[in-house]
Amino acid sequence: MAVTRLITHHISKGETVAQSLKDRFDYGQNPDKTQGGELISSYECDHQTADAEFLLSKAKYRAVTGREQKREADVLCYQIRQSFAPGEITPEEANRVGYETAMRWTKGKHAFFVATHTDKKHIHNHIYYNPITLDYTRKFRDFWRSARALRRLSDRVCLENHLSVIRHPKLHSQGRFLHYGQWIGDKPPSAQQRVRLAIIAALEKKPADFAAFLRLMEESGFAVKRGRGGVVSFLAPGQDKYTRLRASTLGVGFDPEDIRAVIAGERPLPELPKDAPPPPRQVGLIIDIQKRMAEGKGPAYERWAKVYNLKQMAAALQFLQENNLTDYDALAAKTTAAVDRAHALAGELQTTEAALSKVSGLMGAVVDYAKARPVFDGYKAARYSKKYLAEHKAELATYRAARAAMNELLGGEKLPKMDALKKQRQELADKKKALYAEYRQAQRDMRQAVAVKANIDHLLGLTDGRDDKEQTR
Known part of the structure; x- marks a missing residue:
């Protein structure tokens, strides 16, 4: 699942063009975020000298076209932020997907580099591309609904690489799509709630016995641990602490005996707490x-x-x-x-x-x-x-x-x-x-x-x- 955002960078107040461009690129190429610079790939430029190359292309564009733009309106570069769901993709794959996205977005007509950051739980790409074309005759112009076009392209690339996509992207009050950090701003389900949802989903598949139920839990990505006295615990993906399968932890209807009764057809599926989100759609x-x-x-x-x-x-x-x-x-x-x-x-x-x-x-x-x-x-x-x-x-x-x-x-x-x-x-x-x-x-x-x-x-x-x-x- 990838969430994208298109950002236009202008000259920062009180800085020169070179300083503004270098500050942005330095952040993207931070070795602490890119595994020592190993997670950076580029097209038609050297990422280490990209700021100078982008500035030089601006001078060549003016010389070729004779067009001059006001300093405050000039676009230094465009940036695409592409964030992936935690645990769904490796850093190397994320960089490759980002490179493919950038190549198809720019159609190979603009220099760019892709820096993949791993400093947060969700791996994300910072893609910087030059607004000037490689032949110095044209500029990229941000167009109406460009964010939507970028999101659809990113979704297409994700699908082609067997990654999930967001079905219903959220919007904020201005109507723009949220980036990943904002999109997950709503409190995600707790580990206990994820266990409850997985249990209900497994029981809906009507396992033959308790052992088959546990296998379904494992197939859905949960680690299963058996303790002393037959205590069963589940470890949700991305969690560090096991959650015990018992009513005192998960609520009424989530005791091992309750689960066995549901499997035997003696009682209905357990209900989620009222304040919990509903189970996922079929x-x-x-x-x-x-x-x-x-x-x-x-x-x-x-x-x-x-x-x-x-x-x-x-x-x-x-x-x-x-x-x-x-x-x-x-x-x-x-x-x-x-x-x-x-x-x-x-x-x-x-x-x-x-x-x-x-x-x-x-x-x-x-x-x-x-x-x-x-x-x-x-x-x-x-x-x-x-x-x-x-x-x-x-x-x-x-x-x-x-x-x-x-x-x-x-x-x-x-x-x-x-x-x-x-x-x-x-x-x-x-x-x-x-x-x-x-x-x-x-x-x-x-x-x-x-x-x-x-x-x-x-x-x-x-x-x-x-x-x-x-x-x-």
């Missing part, structure tokens, strides 16, 4: 897929083992999580809805285009009719003279064509005034423009939903011998 389709990808079980995993396929499945997982699709039926329903919406908009768009074409054609016919009408009146006044006809053959043909078009388009209805036709045409044109935007988005949503469902069907082995109606449509 594992749905998303977690099942992640487990298969991580464990590598079954032929489906082997077919998706290549890098490209792994990235496609990571994208599918991200789609499911962002749309809160926790079971297959919900995914199928969303796919059907996306397909139906795209086709409904296509039909509405065709109807609108036909109406717009009719109004435009009618307006053109009215204009031609008005221009040619005096010629026809002259032809009529000349008693349909052959000489007059020969002299005005083209105008009279236009008149007849315009009159025929008007009769066909009106269908016996009264001819509207030109101002009304203009207004109607403008309304239809605006509607067409809006529908095109909706239709393009609906098409993208449909393609994405159909692709994700096809990937999931392939992974679950549901495509053999079946026609995908959505793809056919």
Whole structure:
């Protein structure tokens, strides 16, 4: 699980550009935090001289482009903080994931270095990248919702590397996503509460006996210790002290005899204390897929083992999580809805285009009719003279064509005034423009939903011998 934050660094008050840049880089490269500098990697720069290289690139940018920026508005560098859940990743893996994130975020067009810090319980990366491109012709500009884009990219990289992601990132009052230190600011569950939750989760799997229950506890990451007199204790991951399995410690219903009674079906599951958080939601389709990808079980995993396929499945997982699709039926329903919406908009768009074409054609016919009408009146006044006809053959043909078009388009209805036709045409044109935007988005949503469902069907082995109606449509 990685939490990201994008930070823009400007010149500190009372300092020079060089001092401000060096202070920030010195903090990131602190040997006490990076295992003596072993956890630092860089791209197109030397991290030890990055401050000088970044400053030099600014001078080259001014020389190449001739652009000058005010001192207080100038961006020294951008920093990405990427924090991981405690115990989920090694420092070396974190640095590699940070490097991959930075490379894909900058698209290889900006120099950067990644410093991985291990001084806190959660391993985190400090990624510094140069706002000036490597060819000194452009600058990185912080864009609207860049934090969201960075978070989605980081989540994608995490999924590809079998790391968990936060399903529902928290926001503070200004609407920005919290960084990891703030995100875990809510008091985490105690070791006792984690034991209670694990016990309930293990009992929900209906173990055959007490020994099977203990094995489930071990599989969920808890160390199990048997003491004198048959006392059982559990050590929660990341904790130093064992928690005894007894009612006096965990509460009513968490005694060994209570557990055995639940296994035998003689009593219901124990209840959590009222002030404790509720047990985790049932594992749905998303977690099942992640487990298969991580464990590598079954032929489906082997077919998706290549890098490209792994990235496609990571994208599918991200789609499911962002749309809160926790079971297959919900995914199928969303796919059907996306397909139906795209086709409904296509039909509405065709109807609108036909109406717009009719109004435009009618307006053109009215204009031609008005221009040619005096010629026809002259032809009529000349008693349909052959000489007059020969002299005005083209105008009279236009008149007849315009009159025929008007009769066909009106269908016996009264001819509207030109101002009304203009207004109607403008309304239809605006509607067409809006529908095109909706239709393009609906098409993208449909393609994405159909692709994700096809990937999931392939992974679950549901495509053999079946026609995908959505793809056919």
